[in-house]
Amino acid sequence: MANYEQDNIKKVYLIKEASRAGNLLQKIAVDGYNDKIVMFLNIDLEYEKIAELEIIKENETPHYGGYIKEDWFENRFKGKAANLKLEIVKMSAKKPSEIVAVTGATISSSAVVKGVNEALINYQKYKDEIR
Numbered sequence: 001m002a003n004y005e006q007d008n009i010k011k012v013y014l015i016k017e018a019s020r021a022g023n024l025l026q027k028i029a030v031d032g033y034n035d036k037i038v039m040f041l042n043i044d045l046e047y048e049k050i051a052e053l054e055i056i057k058e059n060e061t062p063h064y065g066g067y068i069k070e071d072w073f074e075n076r077f078k079g080k081a082a083n084l085k086l087e088i089v090k091m092s093a094k095k096p097s098e099i100v101a102v103t104g105a106t107i108s109s110s111a112v113v114k115g116v117n118e119a120l121i122n123y124q125k126y127k128d129e130i131r
Helices: 065-067 106-130
Strands: 010-018 020-031 036-044 049-057 087-089 098-100
Touching: 010 106, 020 106, 036 106, 049 065, 065 098, 087 106
Parallel strands: 087 098
Antiparallel strands: 010 020, 020 036, 036 049
């Protein structure tokens, strides 16, 4: 699916299943605080929601930005609608589009949200072709 790869979207994989619509998996690399943050975003095509976010490489500051790789941060993205533009907030999420940043790691948190938003835009741009 090289046609769908651009800028920070490094790889795109369509995972089809016989009984359902399948998933779109995108590998994303964005600039973090210290280095590139590399992650996979898995979108459930049937429900048009984020199925999973997994940070696979980061070199952020330990005990601050390094927490972006923890399940409790990654799970903040799970279930978000694929048509949202996510935004970072510092205290608590009041809207479905809000993701609470890791305390003391706003740059790292914002980089992850930026990458996820790019992947969501990429999905929206091509979803009719993919489905």
